[in-house]
Amino acid sequence: MGKYAIRRILQTIPALLLVSIALFLTIHLIPGDPATLMAGPNASEAELAAITRQFGLDRPLWSQYLTWLRNAVTGDLGYSFINKYPVNKLIAQRVPATLELALAAAIVTVVISFPLGILAALRPGSLIDLIATLLSALSFAVPGFWLALMMILLFSLKLQWLPPSGRPDLLEEPAAHFKSLIMPALTLGLGLAATLARFLRSAMLEVLDQDYVRTARAKGLRERAVIARHVLRNALIPVVTVLGLHTGDLLSGAIIVESVFAWPGVGRLTVQAIGWRDYSLLQADVLYIVLAFMVINLLTDLTYAVIDPRIHYQ
């Protein structure tokens, strides 16, 4: 396991290096001179020259990359082109909102998918099974941003139950804060819930067919105990993997959902950075999201190895 973990971590390094090269080149691939991008279109010749000197933009590209990489490894990703704040500070301000949204969405996912998946598996072909199947097809087909708009239309504009956007301060207006969290969390969590319910259903159906379940029933164990102790425990193995793999979807879904609900998280910052043409902010923001995505995938793989001792990695 230890060896596998080390090998798996080492495997991510080449991908991470390539990602860093791609993101470093972003600023150089965008039409226009990087110095002008940094200084703004109205900068004087002297200002441009000063920026070129300061950031070493006259040096060869590989040398600039190595400097950028060295700084990045130490956590220094530079300054925003627009307001000149350290990008780390701007991103750090947005992280709590995204984490809060992702956590709330994960709770929505588990609360909906588990009962739905279990009931659908226990009564295949029933109404609840049909609902689970329909929901899973819909969750793929309905775009998240449209679901968000329809929720705003119903819960904010028609019923006036929930605010259409924003995130009031938790300490100053706790009730308003939680109200503002409901629709973004539902939008983000519903899609994943349907996917997870479908996986749980098929995993449970497979386990229900196993000999040890028949044995458990034959020895007179109550159905509830059979389901809880034998079926659910074994069915959870693939489900945990699917949950882990789709946690990345929460991150990408957050980009859209945060934009629709004006939720001040990292995802919205990504879209805002493009609108502001703040490429150093975009670069850092994307780097952090990709890092989080890779770490989640890595943890999923390692968790899988821990919870299922039958798996041997070559």
Next chain:
Amino acid sequence: MSQSATRLGKQTDKRPDTGESLGKLALRAMLRHRSGMVGLIITVALVVVALLAPLLAPYDALQMHPQDRFQPPSRAYPLGTDEFGRDVLSRVLIGSRISLSVGLISIAVATLLGVVIGLVAGYEGGWFDTVSMRLFDALLAFPAILLAIVIVAIVGPGTVSVLLAVAIVNIPLFARLMRANVMGERGKDYVLAERALGAKPARIVFRGILPNAAATLLVQITVAIASAVLLESALSFLGLGTAPPAPSWGSMLSIGRGYLRQAPWYGIFPGIAITMLVMGLYLLGDGLRDALDPRRQKLV
């Protein structure tokens, strides 16, 4: 014999030998697959609508009727009008052309490049395999929407950038699929036999291995087009895709979002159109997966 044919052989051993070809069996399974057929009908209907859109649209999609701004659905405007008095139905109909063409073209490019890279990487191995797969690892490290956003940020917003972004996002998926297929087939008897007979690698790969992977590829293409339609609409919704006044479904929703209170229909109908198209393709893909996989045919 191919892998799928071998599997089919095992499967049909238990059934009376009807002597039917793999294609016929798959077609019959598809025709019996209820949700798959629903998907096929929806998809074909929407493709026909897209082809005939200029004839079906009651108005010019760009024509403004300033006196009819924000008209609710009526006999004159079945799906209402937008902020310039343009007919929403006509715009939704013409919009289907943008969604479908972005989906089809980008996935055609991704399939072509992905398949060729995957076949070569899987068959030849060596440095090409290592380099291409590490490159795809890096691309797959990005969530799809984020990668598309970065590409559009570099190239600049617009339909062509979206096409490029959607294609690049999908190339690694096709390449990995083909590579896995080739690696599975490489050691099979029919490949060894062709090699022993002196067939060139290109012939073995394109005429021997590729047809055996066609079923998996077809399913992947269908699902990828559905994802491409969603990605295009998401990028247009974020203001990075097809720019107004072109009637892309995503950009219509992006603008309609600002008028949800006075013109809810503006934000409803383009969303229904996206959902229908994606749902049709999704169900079709699901049906094809079941119909083309001999192990699943008995479930249909």
